[in-house]
Amino acid sequence: MAEVLFGQSYYLGFDPKLWEAMQPYPPLGTLYAASYVRGRNYEVALFDAMLARSEHEWASALDRSRPRFAVIYEDNFNYLSKMCLLRMRQAAFRMIDMARTRGCVTIVAGSDATDRAPLYLSRGAHFVLNGEGEVTLGELLERLSGRTPTPLDRIPGMTFAAEDGSGITVTARRPDLTDLDALPPPAWDLVDVGRYREIWSRRHGYYSMNMATSRGCPYHCNWCAKPIWGQRYHVRSPESVVTELKWLREAYHPDHIWFVDDILGLKPGWVQRFADLVEREGVRTPFKSLCRVDLLLRGDTVPALRRAGARTVWVGAESGSQAILDAMDKGTSVENTLEATRRLRAAGIEVGFFLQFGYPGETRSDIAATLRLVRDCRPDDIGMSVSYPLPGTKFHDAVREQLGHQQNWIDSSDLAMMYEGPFGTAFYRTLHVVLHKEFRLRRAWAALTSGSPSRARARVAGPRRGPGRLRLLASVLYHAATLPPARLRLELRAHRPHRRIEPLPRFMSAEAAARPTAQPDPLAGS
Numbered sequence: 001m002a003e004v005l006f007g008q009s010y011y012l013g014f015d016p017k018l019w020e021a022m023q024p025y026p027p028l029g030t031l032y033a034a035s036y037v038r039g040r041n042y043e044v045a046l047f048d049a050m051l052a053r054s055e056h057e058w059a060s061a062l063d064r065s066r067p068r069f070a071v072i073y074e075d076n077f078n079y080l081s082k083m084c085l086l087r088m089r090q091a092a093f094r095m096i097d098m099a100r101t102r103g104c105v106t107i108v109a110g111s112d113a114t115d116r117a118p119l120y121l122s123r124g125a126h127f128v129l130n131g132e133g134e135v136t137l138g139e140l141l142e143r144l145s146g147r148t149p150t151p152l153d154r155i156p157g158m159t160f161a162a163e164d165g166s167g168i169t170v171t172a173r174r175p176d177l178t179d180l181d182a183l184p185p186p187a188w189d190l191v192d193v194g195r196y197r198e199i200w201s202r203r204h205g206y207y208s209m210n211m212a213t214s215r216g217c218p219y220h221c222n223w224c225a226k227p228i229w230g231q232r233y234h235v236r237s238p239e240s241v242v243t244e245l246k247w248l249r250e251a252y253h254p255d256h257i258w259f260v261d262d263i264l265g266l267k268p269g270w271v272q273r274f275a276d277l278v279e280r281e282g283v284r285t286p287f288k289s290l291c292r293v294d295l296l297l298r299g300d301t302v303p304a305l306r307r308a309g310a311r312t313v314w315v316g317a318e319s320g321s322q323a324i325l326d327a328m329d330k331g332t333s334v335e336n337t338l339e340a341t342r343r344l345r346a347a348g349i350e351v352g353f354f355l356q357f358g359y360p361g362e363t364r365s366d367i368a369a370t371l372r373l374v375r376d377c378r379p380d381d382i383g384m385s386v387s388y389p390l391p392g393t394k395f396h397d398a399v400r401e402q403l404g405h406q407q408n409w410i411d412s413s414d415l416a417m418m419y420e421g422p423f424g425t426a427f428y429r430t431l432h433v434v435l436h437k438e439f440r441l442r443r444a445w446a447a448l449t450s451g452s453p454s455r456a457r458a459r460v461a462g463p464r465r466g467p468g469r470l471r472l473l474a475s476v477l478y479h480a481a482t483l484p485p486a487r488l489r490l491e492l493r494a495h496r497p498h499r500r501i502e503p504l505p506r507f508m509s510a511e512a513a514a515r516p517t518a519q520p521d522p523l524a525g526s
Contacts, residue, residue, distance in 0.1 A: 002045035004141065005067035006034045006190075007058055008074050008110075009092035010081055011049045017413035018080070022203045024050050024196060025210040027075035028260060031186035032212075033109070034073075036134040039184050042141060046190035051199075055094045062102050069141060070099035072125075073133065074110025076228045077212055077260040083388065084112035086410045096124040105144060109133035114227040115391045117159035118168060128159040131228050132215070134183070136174055176232050180215065181240040185247070193252055206255035209248060213241045217262040219292070221316075222329045223359070225390035235267050238274040246283045256311070257287040264289035265301065272300065275307035288312035288352075293340035294332050302340075306347040312380065313344055314352035320373030321366035324359050329394075334373065341377040350380035355435070358386040358421045358428055360398065364494065367431070374439065378446075382439055386415050386428045427493040434486045441479035448472040 008027045012019050026048055038044045047061040062070065072095055074081045081088070089112055099106040109129035113120045117128040129136045136157035142148045143155060152160060157174030161167070177183070200207040213236050216229030248254060265271035278284050286309050293315045296302055305313065317337045319325055325332060337353075344351045355370060374382060389396040389403065399419035409416055415432060417425045448469065 002043045002065045002067050004034075004037055004042050004044045004069045004071060005047060005061060005065045005104075006030050006037075006044060006071050006073055007047035007061070007095060008049050008081075009072060009088045009095055010075065010078060011052055011054070011088065011091055013051075013053060014087045014091065015080070015085070015411045015413075017411065022199060023208070024199060025078075025208070025258060025260075026050060026188075026191045026196065027073075028077045028186055028210050028212060029075040030073045031188065031190065032183060033071070033134050033137060034190060035184040035187040037071075037138060037141065038187060040138050040142070044187070044190070046187070048191060049091070051192075051195060055091050055098065058095050059098045062098060062104065066102075067104055069107060069144070070095075070102075070104035071107045071109070071137065072096065072099075073108075073129075073137070074113070076110065076132075077210070080412055082111045082225055082227070082390070083412070084115070084390070084408050085412065085414075086406075086408050089408070092120070093123045096120070100124045107137065107140065109137065111225065111227045115225075117170070121159065121161045121168065126160065130157050130159060130170070131174060131230070132176055133157070135177065176229060176234060177215070178234050180234055180236045185244055188248075188252070197252075207253075208256040208258055209252060209254040210258045210260050211241070211244060211248070212236075212260050213264060214261045214266070218266075219263075219331060220329045221331075222394035223356075223387060223389075225393050225396075227392055233263070233266060235270065238270060238277050241274060242277040242281055242283060245278070245285065246281055249283055249285065254285065257285050257309075259287055259289040262290060263295070264291055265305075266292075266295065268298070271304040271308065275304040278308045284309040286311040288314065290314045290316075292316065292332060293336040296340040296343060297336065302343045302347050302349070306349055310349050312350040312352055314354060314381075314383075315340060317353040317373065317377075317379075318356045319359070319362075319366065320369035320371070321362070324362055324366050327361055328356075328359060334369075337373065338377060341379065351377070352381040352383065353377070353379040355382060355384045356387055357384065357431060358417055358423070360387075360395075360421065362422045371435065371438070374435070375442070378442065380443075382435070384432050384435055386417055387419075387421065389419055423494060424496055426496065427490065430486065430490045430493050434483070434490050437479045437483045437486055441476060441483060444472045444475035444479065448476060 008030050010027065012024050027050060030046070034044045034046055045061070045065045045067070047058050049058070052058070072092055092108065096106050096108065106125050107127045107129065108120050108125045113128045114130050117130065120128050127140060136155065139150065139155045140158065143150050143152060153169050153171055156172045159168060159170045162169065197207045214234060216233045217224070217226065218231055218233045245257065265274070288311060291313055296313070296315070315337065318328065318330060320334055322334050325334065341351050353374065357367060357370070387395065389399050389407070402419040404418065406416060406418055415425065415429050417423070417428055
């Protein structure tokens with residue numbers, strides 16, 4: 001039994017694209033909240049939806065734990081939670097209903113709940129935590145447990161409905177946590193680490209864990225939603241991060257780390273100090289992280305990343321058109337991307353590009369410039385998105401009147417154009433195919449002709465599993481044959497009128513959303 005049961009509504013099995021990639025990470029933000037609450041002397045338990053087959057496993061966890069409080073606390077370090085995918089929202093609603101049916105006080109926290117608190121209250125949540133939730137949750141639990149007499153409307157950072165139905169109360173915004181070193185470490189003991197290790201090892205040949213060094217982002221990209229931390233940035237000390245890294249290595253022996261920050265090492269000198277401590281403590285571990293291209297050009301940032309163990313750095317390249325970058329208020333240049341890529345590659349660090357298409361005003365020539373950027377830079381990996389209007393952004397305000405009934409993607413592979421953008425949804429889905437076929441063709445050809453795996457991977461991470469020459473040849477032939485028809489489809493779809501999406505797809509009816517999605521267990525047969 002546990003007094004507080006934590007869960008989250010991101011189910012990997014409900015997201016076909018990410019299920020296929022099979023790179024699961026536990027909900028780090030949820031683990032921080034559970035650790036914080038446990039530090040206030042509550043018995044806690046965790047339901048980890050990431051590897052669950054359906055919401056029915058949440059029902060089993062409720063029956064097993066019999067908690068007084070059911071907390072659906074989304075992982076705010078997971079960008080897919082910030083995107084508020086419809087399938088996961090439906091899962092959250094079912095989880096709320098299951099908890100209410102069992103008499104639990106039901107508390108919800110996360111980006112979507114912060115943006116749409118009345119919707120979550122109408123679906124049965126007793127309380128919604130707005131923004132950063134650990135301290136608010138602690139104070140709310142103390143009030144509900146009778147430990148303190150604080151009136152509910154005096155607890156900052158939450159929304160709740162009056163029991164008599166007289167209205168909704170939104171309390172004052174809670175100040176952000178600034179001393180992140182004071183937070184207890186994530187409650188990793190609540191996670192089935194062995195299962196994650198088995199999945200990673202079977203699928204990829206190594207085991208990766210996630211860590212956070214900071215919260216928030218101070219930059220002004222006008223499409224980037226910031227419902228949790230706002231336009232603020234707070235960072236842990238390098239000493240604190242290295243202490244946690246050392247503990248993780250001793251307790252769980254990860255082969256790789258994913259630093260989940262929006263920006264790693266924004267504070268001047270942070271990366272250099274981090275690298276020094278990593279070397280001093282002997283805890284160099286291959287990692288991937290996200291950084292801005294302009295920050296990578298500061299001093300010896302890239303060499304310091306290399307010393308610290310960077311294997312892959314993802315950058316928000318977004319577009320190969322300077323006009324589009326300027327329209328986004330990105331604050332970077334195409335030249336920044338070219339130079340940052342050159343420096344990372346020279347240091348033996350892989351580079352990944354996040355690319356965004358469909359921003360208002362984008363033309364075919366802008367798209368061609370982005371495709372050319374990918375060809376010129378030859379990143380080691382790419383991720384493509386379509387401009388996504390989220391509440392609280394200047395972009396959303398600009399296109400609000402154009403939005404139809406569907407204002408969120410169903411899953412991460414949706415790529416629906418939800419406003420009256422330059423081209424229609426079919427065009428961007430085909431562009432996704434063309435972009436990735438070009439990318440995979442070039443990558444397979446380069447690997448085939450070089451006769452060796454990526455030099456960056458070999459230097460930074462050691463031996464990695466890689467495709468044999470016959471598989472590489474098959475990949476080259478397949479993509480070379482299928483790329484021209486895909487380009488033709490793209491050209492044809494460029495001339496179709498863009499019709500805004502109105503009705504939700506049939507499979508997202510209430511009945512369909514309530515059905516569990518059957519997925520094979522990645523550990524089947526192990």
